[in-house]
Amino acid sequence: MSKYVIIGNGTAAVGCIEGIRSRDAKSEITVVSAENTPVYCRPLISYYLEGKTDLDRMKYRPDSFYADNGCTVLYGRKAVSVDNSAKTVILDDRSSLKYDYLCIAAGSSPFVPQFKGLNTVKNKFTFTTIEDTLALEKNLDKSSHVLIIGAGLIGLKCAEGIAERVSEITVCDLSDRILSSILDSECAALMQKRLEENGVKFLLNDSAESFDTNTAVMKSGKTVDFDVLVLAVGVKPNTFLLKEIGGEVNKGIIVNDKMQTSIDNIYAAGDCTEGMDISFGDRRILAIMPNAYMQGHCAGVNMAGGKERFDKAIPMNSIGFFGLHAITAGSCFTEEQGGESFEEKSEGSIKRLYFKDGFLTGYMLVGNVERAGIYTKLIREKTPLSEIDTDTMKKKPSLTIFSRDNRRNSLGGTV
Amino acid sequence: MKKVYVNEEWCLGCHLCEYNCALANSGESDMVKALKNKKIYPRIRVEEKDDTSFAVSCRHCSDPLCVKSCISGALHVTDGIVSIDYNKCVGCLTCVLVCPFGAISKGESGNVQKCQLCAENSCGSPACVQGCPNRAIVYEER
Numbered sequence: 001m002s003k004y005v006i007i008g009n010g011t012a013a014v015g016c017i018e019g020i021r022s023r024d025a026k027s028e029i030t031v032v033s034a035e036n037t038p039v040y041c042r043p044l045i046s047y048y049l050e051g052k053t054d055l056d057r058m059k060y061r062p063d064s065f066y067a068d069n070g071c072t073v074l075y076g077r078k079a080v081s082v083d084n085s086a087k088t089v090i091l092d093d094r095s096s097l098k099y100d101y102l103c104i105a106a107g108s109s110p111f112v113p114q115f116k117g118l119n120t121v122k123n124k125f126t127f128t129t130i131e132d133t134l135a136l137e138k139n140l141d142k143s144s145h146v147l148i149i150g151a152g153l154i155g156l157k158c159a160e161g162i163a164e165r166v167s168e169i170t171v172c173d174l175s176d177r178i179l180s181s182i183l184d185s186e187c188a189a190l191m192q193k194r195l196e197e198n199g200v201k202f203l204l205n206d207s208a209e210s211f212d213t214n215t216a217v218m219k220s221g222k223t224v225d226f227d228v229l230v231l232a233v234g235v236k237p238n239t240f241l242l243k244e245i246g247g248e249v250n251k252g253i254i255v256n257d258k259m260q261t262s263i264d265n266i267y268a269a270g271d272c273t274e275g276m277d278i279s280f281g282d283r284r285i286l287a288i289m290p291n292a293y294m295q296g297h298c299a300g301v302n303m304a305g306g307k308e309r310f311d312k313a314i315p316m317n318s319i320g321f322f323g324l325h326a327i328t329a330g331s332c333f334t335e336e337q338g339g340e341s342f343e344e345k346s347e348g349s350i351k352r353l354y355f356k357d358g359f360l361t362g363y364m365l366v367g368n369v370e371r372a373g374i375y376t377k378l379i380r381e382k383t384p385l386s387e388i389d390t391d392t393m394k395k396k397p398s399l400t401i402f403s404r405d406n407r408r409n410s411l412g413g414t415v
Numbered sequence: 416m417k418k419v420y421v422n423e424e425w426c427l428g429c430h431l432c433e434y435n436c437a438l439a440n441s442g443e444s445d446m447v448k449a450l451k452n453k454k455i456y457p458r459i460r461v462e463e464k465d466d467t468s469f470a471v472s473c474r475h476c477s478d479p480l481c482v483k484s485c486i487s488g489a490l491h492v493t494d495g496i497v498s499i500d501y502n503k504c505v506g507c508l509t510c511v512l513v514c515p516f517g518a519i520s521k522g523e524s525g526n527v528q529k530c531q532l533c534a535e536n537s538c539g540s541p542a543c544v545q546g547c548p549n550r551a552i553v554y555e556e557r
Contacts, residue, residue, distance in 0.1 A: 015483075043486045047505045053487070057503050060488040290484035290513060297483070318512040327512045369508060371517030373480075392464065397517055399471055400464035404423070411471065411516075412420055412557075 002027045004303060005089055005097050007079045007241065008105035009033030010042060011289050012270025012296035014061060016103045017069050019300020019308070027304075029071045030097055032089065036076045037130060038066070043289060045133040046161030055130070079106070082241050084263050101265050101303035104242060104253060105296060108235035108271040108287060116210035124229040127158045136162075139228050143167050147216055147226035149208055151178040153319055155232030159200050160321050170224055171195075172203040182317050182328045187350050187366045194324040237272040237285060250274050252285045257311040259299035267303055269295035279314040279330035279361050279379050286315050312380045318369070327369040330354070330362030330379040342394050353394060358385050360393075371397040416495040417556050419459075419532065419541050421470045425551035426461070428468030432543035432552055433457035436472075439533055439542035456523045458530040459543045459552075470543065470552055472530035473497055473518040481510040481519060481529075489526075498531050 004020055006013045009031050017029060039060045047053045066073050078092040088096045110126035118124070125136045136158075140146070144166040148155045151173035159169050173180070177188035178195070192202060203224070208216040216224045237252040248254040248262035252274030259267045259275075270292035277284040291313055298310035316329035332354040333339025339361065342353040349367025353360060353375070360378045374397035377383070385393075388401040399407055434450060436457040443449035459472035475497050482490045482497060489503035490510060504526035510519045511527065522528035532554075533541045544554040 041487050043507070044505060047487075052505050053503070058487075289486045290480075290509065293483045316512055318508040320506075320508065325508055327508065329512065369511060370520065371514075372512050373510075373514035373519075374517045376513055377515035389464075398462050398464075399469075399516065400462050400467065404467070407423065407469070411469070411474070412422075 002100040002304070003098055004029045004101050004103070005032065005099035006030070006103045006105055007032045007089065008103075008107055008270065008272075009035060009039055009073065010105065010107050010270060011039070011060065011292040012105035012107075012299075013103075014039050014065075015293040015296025015298075016105060016267075016269060016300040016303070017071055017296075019297040019302075019306075020304045021069050021300075022297075023301060023304035023306045026070070029069065031066070031071050031073045032077050032079050032091065032097070033073050033075050034078045035129060035131070038063070038073070040130055042128070042130075043157075045127065045130060046157035048130075048133060049137060049158075049161035049165065050163075058130075079241055082245055082266070084245050084266065087265065099265070101267065103259075103296070103299050103303060104261070104266065104268040104272060105270045105292075105299075106238035106241065106272045108237045110231065111234045111236045112231050113233055115208055117212050120213050121211050121229050122213070123227060124231060126231050127154055128235065136228070136230065140165050144228050145226045146170070146228045146230060147172070147208075147224050148230040148232055149173075150232035150234065151175065151202065151204065152181060152232060152234065153179065153317070154235075155230065156195065156200075156321060157319070158230055158232060159195065160198075163198055163200065163322075166228075168201070169199065170201045170203060170226070172207050172218065172224070174205070174207045174219075176205050178202065178204070179319075179326075182315075182319075183326060183364060183366070184332075184352070187326065187352070187364050190348070190350060190366050191321060191324060191326060194322050198322045235271070235287065237274070237287070239272055242266065242268065250283065254283065255295070257298075257309045258302045258307075259295055259310065260302070267299040269299045275313055276311070277314055277331065278312060278382065284315065286313055288315065288317060290316065314376075314379055316376060318372075324348070324367065325369045326364070326366045327372040328362070328364045329372070329376045330360070332362040332364070344394075355385065359383070360385065374398065374401075416475070417532075417554055418475055419472055419530065419544060419552060419554055420557065421552050423467060423469035423551070425549050426468045426470060427549050427551070428461055428463055429548065430461050431546050431548060432459050432470050433461060435542040435546035436530075439536050439538045440528075442536075454523075456520075456528060458518075458520070458528050460517075460520075471516055471518060472543070474516055475532070480513045480515065484509050484513045496532055496534055497529070498535070499527065499529065501526055 148171045253268040271287040301308035354362040393401040437455040441449040
């Protein structure tokens with residue numbers, strides 16, 4: 001019998017629990033949950049504000065999940081340190097937990113720059129948890145003027161979520177385009193247009209420099225009056241537990257493809273980690289929900305003595321605003337980096353594919369995103385272009401690009 | 416477990432499976448009423464290139480990427496069938512991003528749709544198989 005401890009109670013923790021239980025039905029699992037709630041679908045907080053879901057439907061797993069999996073959850077508890085020689089986790093109530101195998105699935109925290117005068121702003125919120133969301137919701141009404149700092153995925157999903165509930169939304173960002181981590185200028189412009197058509201205003205190439213109660217002074221000198229401020233500049237991985245004991249940490253906790261950290265018997269998974277991005281060929285933080293689950297599952301299986309490798313991690317995002325969808329995956333190399341690209345545009349739709357060294361390495365689709373997963377598969381599985389009908393593939397993702405034998409195996413057998 | 420398989424050597428490319436699928440999941444019993452002059456939303460699609468054609472629908476993978484990736488907890492496996500809880504789906508299309516078969520698509524009502532082997536409609540067994548004129552689509556254990 002082993003003792004398993006999981007720090008964190010999000011998607012990666014669920015993956016870890018299910019991974020452990022796929023091999024070990026009995027041993028004790030203890031989950032340390034900073035939030036006072038069972039696991040919920042964190043990216044759905046904007047859909048909650050939009051009225052597309054509710055607290056009950058947002059549950060990631062049924063109510064009986066922890067009981068069914070024999071887990072003890074310590075709600076409202078934080079891990080403050082790890083003693084890897086004694087194999088214990090110290091909690092904020094000074095109690096300690098013994099572990100044989102530990103998984104750090106502590107997620108990330110909002111990064112809030114030290115803006116001058118931020119302390120004078122009364123109604124300010126971050127937007128990553130259900131608690132943030134409920135607090136924000138209480139402060140919104142039809143007359144609210146909302147300023148969102150950050151035109152990334154979090155800030156813009158927030159804007160979409162509250163669009164029908166407030167009077168005005170302004171989003172600012174230092175970048176020259178929205179969603180700069182996943183879209184190029186042209187794709188971003190298409191998405192921006194859709195957001196603007198739905199009433200969202202933008203101040204790009206510009207960001208807040210200081211605040212005075214209900215006014216933001218921008219770098220450009222412009223001023224923006226607001227009632228509610230949302231800080232969505234970015235997130236930073238929660239790495240201190242491992243860093244403090246000398247574990248290898250870059251921006252995130254470094255993990256190998258078994259989700260082991262550099263310290264024996266300690267694994268890590270989810271948004272707090274930095275692992276190999278196979279499309280890029282180097283380590284990256286891949287703070288996305290599918291990776292969190294898969295990393296967690298991989299950690300759990302290995303903690304329970306199994307052998308699982310998660311060696312297909314790539315960045316990938318599916319995001320939509322007011323009915324216009326974008327799906328992106330992989331890495332987009334420029335010509336200087338030895339990459340080639342293919343593009344196809346039509347009214348309201350852009351497709352860009354990126355190739356390097358005989359492989360599809362990345363893509364961006366806005367508008368028509370049908371069957372994007374076939375492109376994702378080519379990247380994740382590093383399928384050589386020489387094995388497929390590349391011309392057909394460029395036109396649209398389909399299974400006709402594969403050889404008949406390949407198809408017979410993939411469609412005809414059991415997967 | 417029994418699944419839907421296509422023998423591409425036998426597929427005529429007639430697309431009847433798409434119509435039968437759309438009808439089976441429309442809640443209507445009359446094909447004309449259900450489909451005429453309407454955009455149809457079949458969960459099986461015929462692919463064609465040169466003289467090859469074959470139908471593609473969910474493979475009900477034993478280790479489904481869509482279920483692992485679903486951000487709303489809507490996709491799950493029940494008795495081996497990869498199924499959608501429409502009440503939970505918010506239409507984020509993360510499953511479209513990851514399905515290696517391109518077998519999940521946007522549905523009529525804003526969420527996604529996929530083959531559920533006609534387990535949740537009144538068909539009893541897959542309508543695409545029942546209606547395939549050349550027995551190119553079969554429902555069997557492999």
